[in-house]
Amino acid sequence: MTDALGGHFGTFSIGGRPITNLWFASDIDRLARNECELTSFVEHLDKASSNFCMDVSAEKAKIMTNSKESLKRELNVNVQTLEIVTKLKYLGSIISNEGSKPGILSRMAQTTANLTKLKPIWNNKNIAISSKIRLLRSLVISIFL
Missing domain, CATH: 1.20.5 (Single alpha-helices involved in coiled-coils or other helix-helix interfaces)
Structure with missing residues (x-):
C-alpha cells in the first residue's frame, strides 16, 4: 500500500487529518474526491501489486460513487473492468x-x-x-x- 499510495495525498480529512483509504484485514477502501484521483490510484495499485507478484481481484473489487454523474471511463485491473455498484456489503453492513x-x-x-x-x-x-x-x-x- 505504501508503494501504491506514493504521491497520493488525502482530499478528505477527519479532524484535520488527511484520509486516503481505510483498511480492515485484506479489505481496502479508497476515498477519492474525483474520477481522475480514483483512476490514478487504481492504476498505481495495479502496478504496485504486480511488483510483489500479487493481483487485485477484479471479481471482488467494486466501485461505488456518491455522485449523480456516472464515471466517464472504465477502470480496469488485470485487463478486467471493475464493476460499478449502487450498494455493497462491507464488514457486515x-x-x-x-x-x-x-x-x-x-x-x-x-x-x-x-x-x-x-x-x-x-x-x-x-x-x-x-x-x-x-x-x-x-x-x-x-x-x-
Whole structure:
C-alpha cells in the first residue's frame, strides 16, 4: 500500500487529518474526491501489486460513487473492468447510495431469521428465563444493533 499510495495525498480529512483509504484485514477502501484521483490510484495499485507478484481481484473489487454523474471511463485491473455498484456489503453492513435504509432492513431480516431459529428454545419450559435472555442478547440483539 505504501508503494501504491506514493504521491497520493488525502482530499478528505477527519479532524484535520488527511484520509486516503481505510483498511480492515485484506479489505481496502479508497476515498477519492474525483474520477481522475480514483483512476490514478487504481492504476498505481495495479502496478504496485504486480511488483510483489500479487493481483487485485477484479471479481471482488467494486466501485461505488456518491455522485449523480456516472464515471466517464472504465477502470480496469488485470485487463478486467471493475464493476460499478449502487450498494455493497462491507464488514457486515450494507453501504448504499440510498442511505441507511437497506442496511437497517437487512439487519431486521437477519434478526427475524435468528429469532425463528431459536423458537424451540423460547418454547422449552426446561430452560431458565435468564438463559433465554442471555441467548437473546448475544444471538439476536447483537445482530440487530
